[in-house]
Amino acid sequence: MAWSEQLSENCPPAEAIKPRGLKFYRICSNPVSERDFYSHKRLYPEKNYTKLCEAKGLSLWQTLDKARQILKMPIFKSRNSTIGELVLNEKDGVVLQTTKDLNHFTWWSTTEFEYSNNCKLVS
Numbered sequence: 001m002a003w004s005e006q007l008s009e010n011c012p013p014a015e016a017i018k019p020r021g022l023k024f025y026r027i028c029s030n031p032v033s034e035r036d037f038y039s040h041k042r043l044y045p046e047k048n049y050t051k052l053c054e055a056k057g058l059s060l061w062q063t064l065d066k067a068r069q070i071l072k073m074p075i076f077k078s079r080n081s082t083i084g085e086l087v088l089n090e091k092d093g094v095v096l097q098t099t100k101d102l103n104h105f106t107w108w109s110t111t112e113f114e115y116s117n118n119c120k121l122v123s
Helices: 064-071
Strands: 022-029 058-061 081-088 093-097 104-109 119-122
Touching: 022 064, 022 119, 058 064, 064 081
Parallel strands: none
Antiparallel strands: 022 058, 022 081, 058 104, 081 119, 093 104
């Protein structure tokens, strides 16, 4: 796979799975832009990350209700943010449930993912 970012040897983790038609939600701008699919590491390269591999992935939410909760956070209220629905397939990369929140997944995307065709805004 050709990853969207340069990843280290053990990233993504071996236990990450290839999604096969799995639906996820991502906080993004309205309209959706390429920048919505930049990792924290790409957006803030000067920051020192304790979990660099996860910082090079993208946060996804498994349920729309959880994404709506996240959207209410002050950081997103101050922006023109909304929720995008993604249906990911094998060619799009790999995902892994990360953090203590069982709804949170990290997605390591490939260069084959096209946000303009694969991110549907939901209310």
